[in-house]
Amino acid sequence: MASADAIERQTVCRRGFIGSLYDIRTDNLEGTNLFQKKLPEEFIDVSDNAHTSYELLFNNSQKETFDKMNIEASLKLSLMTGILDITGSAKYLKETKTDSLTIRVTYVCKVKTKQEQLHTSMAGLSDYFSADALENPNATHVVTGIMWGANVAATFEQVAENFEEVQKVEGSLSVVLKPLPISGEAKLDLQNKDKSKFEKLQISLSGDIFIDECPQNIEDVMRVFKTVPSRIKTLNEGKGQQVIFVLYPLKRMAEIFKHELQINRLIREVSHLVVMRVEDIFEDISTGKRKFNDFLNEIKPWEHYISRDWRDALRQKQAERIAAEVKTQRELSTLLQKIRGGQAEESEMERLLDDFDRKNPCSSMSIERFLREKRNVTLKICVLKDFQPKKHLLKEITSIKYILSGLYDNNVYLLHVSEEWETKDGDNSFKQLRFFKSMIKNGTDDSAFIVIDYDLHHSDLENDKDKANKCCIYHAARGKIKSKDYYQDLL
Secondary structure (H helix, E strand, C coil): CCCCCCEEEECCCCCCCCCEEEECCCCEEEEEECECCCCCHHHEEEEEEEEEEEEEECCCCHHHHHHHCCCCHHHHHHHHCCCCCCCHHHHHHHCCCCCCCEEEEEEEEEEEEEEEEECCCCCCHHHCECHHHHCCCCCCEEEEEEEEEEEEEEEEEEECCCHHHHHHHHHHHHHHHCCCCCCCCCCCCCCHHHHHHCCCCEEEEEECCCCCCCCCCHHHHHHHHHCHHHHHCCCHHHCCEEEEEEEEEHHHHHHHCCCCCCCCCCCCCCCHHHHHHHHHHHHHHHHHHHHHHHHHHHHHHHHHHCCHHHHHHHHHHHHHHHHHHHHHHHHHHHHHHHHHCCCCCHHHHHHHHHCHHHHCCCCHHHHHHHHHHCHHHHHHHHHHCCCCHHHHCCCCCCCHHHHHHHCCCCEEEEEEECHHHHHHCHHHHHHHHHHHHHHHHHCCCCEEEEEEEHHHHHHHHCCCCCCCCCCEEEEEECCEEEECCHHHHHC
16 A cells, blocks of 8 residues: 555554544554644534444454454554554453463454544645644654444353363354344344353453443343444444544645645555564464463373472473563564664564574474473373372372371382383383283272372482382382382282
8 A cells, every 4th residue: 555545543442533643653643633723523524334244253363363353464563563552442352362272252243333534635624734743753644534333342261171172162153153243133043952062151241332241141142232233322422432543644644735844754664575474473472372381281280290390390481481472572563663663674574583483482393392302291191190199199208108107007009100210111111000000990999009209209209218219019018018019029
């Protein structure tokens, strides 16, 4: 689009006026007005532009959300890099999934009502403009048009037990919601079997209209959506809220007013290729975040049963990832504003993007590399999943003798495991583990089975004279160890 033409920017909860100054380098309203006094009504055309549409968002990424909501490329970059913050009623725009087991679907009702447009060529308009405003170095454009209406979003959210449940619920929501672009009366006939799929969904509303209701189900949401047109009628003389700004260059306005500008504003946009690459960077960051959070979610039920050193390494990596994400966003934000203002070349942005995969701790490549290095944690959890935590696993150990004395009346079997022993003799570890699980399966009521993990309890057992030096099964009765390799002794 040529720089002399009018451009559009979605308001994203911002409020302006005809004549408000705007800086497209930062996508911010400057705070002052081009006109030094109120314009007569004849300078502004108000026309009906009634239109209602619906959008179904699966919140997989900001890029997907922005594309479906028709966010302009330049504004998209400002939102992604944090130049413009997403707050308040537009929060649904940044509600992306942070792990693979989160179900999050947003249904958006988009209403347009009226369009206000300044007659820039009407005689007499030049009597109202401010020369100082035209010379404002912190502005590049002026708001010459406003589209009114409202966006209202209902977000359905649930944490699933597995990925199959995610697909099932999201698929069912899609089937129910997609056929519902409502004109007039909404028809929603959910069968009981459909309702049962959605019982665990938590529902929240956000948008340009204050709604004091808390919908409990899809039917409630649709009832609220049907009231949106009547709610809009109570706002700003029936226009609703501002949803789109039409912006016109100040340079062009100066020509219309025959005002010779004393300042030279440098305005540049990055290329379409760089826009796509920046989008890909944030897609990659989101992917890496989901992978890491999936890993943490898998560990969470077992976090008290794995090594403290392993947990510390994960916490450190998480902190490093978050810090790198914030730093990356800040660097891209600063550089983007410099490029737009003519203070930096696009090649600087390209170099930053080129180094991302290899060097950035928040890239999905870096996360995948770290998770491969921590495969021992995954393998440990695979072993632990075969046991009942409260029955077979210990969070803390005082001594082996103390364990045996507490189970004096039982036949006690202690499986000793560690990563080091499995690495040295995987065959023995496999056989001992398999035999131990079969013993649990066939055990009698007076038998007790305990796993002693030396990766977790190494420091507790360091000076214990009864500690093992390989993967093995101890058998004890009446507090005394009868065998230190029960599996081998039975062969």
